[in-house]
Structure formats: structure tokens, C-alpha cells
Amino acid sequence: MQRRTIDQLLDVGDGRAFPPDLERGLREAIEQGIEGVLDGSTQPLVLSKEPPFEHSAASATGTLAHRAIEVDVAAGHAVEPDRVVELASERLGRDRRFALYWDGLDQVERAELAMQALRSLEQFRASFPPVHAFRRALAPVSELWLESPFANGLVTVRGRVDLVLNPARTGRATRVLIDLKGGRARSEHPEDMRLYALLYTLRTGVPPVRVATFFLSSGEWMLEDVSDSTLEHAADRVVAAAGSASRRARGDPPRLVPGPHCARCPVRDRCPAAV
Ligand code: SF4
Numbered sequence: 001m002q003r004r005t006i007d008q009l010l011d012v013g014d015g016r017a018f019p020p021d022l023e024r025g026l027r028e029a030i031e032q033g034i035e036g037v038l039d040g041s042t043q044p045l046v047l048s049k050e051p052p053f054e055h056s057a058a059s060a061t062g063t064l065a066h067r068a069i070e071v072d073v074a075a076g077h078a079v080e081p082d083r084v085v086e087l088a089s090e091r092l093g094r095d096r097r098f099a100l101y102w103d104g105l106d107q108v109e110r111a112e113l114a115m116q117a118l119r120s121l122e123q124f125r126a127s128f129p130p131v132h133a134f135r136r137a138l139a140p141v142s143e144l145w146l147e148s149p150f151a152n153g154l155v156t157v158r159g160r161v162d163l164v165l166n167p168a169r170t171g172r173a174t175r176v177l178i179d180l181k182g183g184r185a186r187s188e189h190p191e192d193m194r195l196y197a198l199l200y201t202l203r204t205g206v207p208p209v210r211v212a213t214f215f216l217s218s219g220e221w222m223l224e225d226v227s228d229s230t231l232e233h234a235a236d237r238v239v240a241a242a243g244s245a246s247r248r249a250r251g252d253p254p255r256l257v258p259g260p261h262c263a264r265c266p267v268r269d270r271c272p273a274a275v
Pocket residue numbers: 256257258259261262265266267268271272273274275
């Protein structure tokens with residue numbers, strides 16, 4: 001399984017060349033687009049994939065599992081999985097939202113949550129080469145926050161990539177961005193990854209060569225090689241999202257789009273479209 005991940009997901013050869021002014025062109029296109037949709041509004045907007053929410057069992061499990069994988073990737077040597085999950089729960093004690101949920105659990109419920117995170121960690125270890133042993137070859141970065149301001153800071157776009165792998169090479173796109181998922185494939189996953197590719201390009205000036213959503217339970221993934229048109233598409237979506245958020249901020253009613261994301265929505269109880 002680890003060999004398959006290397007051969008089919010991480011082996012990108014020499015990567016790909018990209019136009020030197022790619023980042024500047026994308027930024028200018030977004031700035032121009034946003035100027036048109038803000039319509040003079042001066043209300044600051046933050047666009048992020050993650051809405052504010054209170055933890056449920058599913059989201060807390062996912063958070064603990066991701067933190068455990070982050071600890072595992074950061075460790076310079078092999079650490080027992082139990083200890084990794086323990087360290088992850090200690091680190092998350094400083095996260096207000098997670099601590100609120102965790103403190104409300106009894107000992108058995110905490111052990112169940114930890115066991116599910118342990119399973120995800122084992123699935124990760126079964127799928128990816130041991131990061132501590134191949135640190136130089138994989139050049140891993142986990143939980144990478146990316147942020148880009150536009151319109152003099154009026155619009156901020158944020159995202160967080162679970163895992164960035166492959167060494168960077170001057171003048172070539174070689175990095176692979178990976179989102180780790182405990183659940184099943186959803187239609188929004190590819191768009192999320194395109195947004196991360198755009199934010200990464202804007203932040204570093206270099207596009208990733210590939211993005212992928214990796215499903216821990218099956219070891220399968222959804223992969224997309226990042227082209228210039230992938231990034232232009234993501235830039236168009238940022239402009240559309242800024243326009244939509246701006247109209248909402250000015251009092252327009254929201255266009256409700258129900259779907260699996262409703263499960264984590266904080267207004268689900270009073271939303272007429274919730275599923
Ligand atoms: S449709 Fe309603 S419940 Fe579903 S995500 Fe949108 S606002 Fe939330």
C-alpha cells in the first residue's frame with residue numbers, strides 16, 4: 001500500500017514548469033473581480049471552507065485523528081501509536097472548542113474517541129511511507145495554514161492543508177497537497193483542493209504539481225494534476241464567493257444549498273432547507 005502511494009500519488013518525476021508570472025496574474029484577476037463584486041462595500045469579509053461550529057462526536061474524532069497524524073509527521077522517530085494519540089489530545093486541550101467538547105465526555109467516551117483516532121493513525125501509517133525514516137525524500141509539512149488578503153485586506157481567504165509532500169525544486173512545481181478524510185468522497189472535495197492549490201500558489205509563488213483527497217478508511221484517493229486553468233477556475237470561485245458573502249453582508253437573503261455539509265451546520269435546527 002505504501003509503495004502504491006509512492007508510485008501513483010507522490011512520484012511526479014521532474015514536476016512541471018509554470019509561467020513565472022502565474023502568481024501575479026492570478027492575484028490581479030482576483031483583485032479585479034473582487035473590486036467588481038464588492039460594489040463599494042467596506043465590510044471586511046473572511047472566506048474560509050470551515051464554518052464556525054460546535055463539535056459533534058464525528059467532528060471531534062476527525063480533529064483528534066488529524067492532530068494525531070500531525071504529531072506523527074512531526075516526530076523525528078517512531079513513536080508508539082497510543083502515545084501519539086495521547087500527545088494529540090494533550091495538544092488539543094489548548095483548543096477552546098475541542099476542550100469544551102472533550103471536558104464534557106466521561107472516561108469511556110474519551111477512550112472511544114481516542115480509539116477511533118488510533119484507527120485513523122494506523123490507516124495513515126499503513127498508507128504512507130514512514131515519514132520519520134524518509135523525511136528528506138518526503139519533505140513533509142502538516143497542517144499548513146494558508147491565507148491571502150485582497151482588496152486592501154477587505155477580503156481574506158483562508159484554508160488549511162493537511163499534508164504537503166515532496167521536496168520543492170527551484171522553477172518547477174513538485175509539491176503534492178493532500179487532504180486526509182475519514183469519511184467518504186463528496187462533490188465539494190475537488191473544489192476544496194483547487195482552492196488550496198490556489199492559496200498555496202499565491203502564498204509561495206509556486207503551484208503544487210498535484211492535489212489529492214485521501215480517504216483513510218479505503219486507502220483510495222481523488223487526484224488532480226494542477227494546471228494553470230485549475231488555478232484560474234479556483235480564482236473565479238473566490239471572486240464568486242466574495243460577491244455572495246458581500247451580498248449577504250448587505251442584507252440579501254442567503255441562497256440555501258442543502259447537502260451533507262448540513263450535518264455540521266450551526267443553524268441546522270432552524271434552517272428550512274436542512275437535510
Ligand atoms: S442548507 Fe441550511 S442547514 Fe444546510 S448548510 Fe445551508 S444553512 Fe446550514
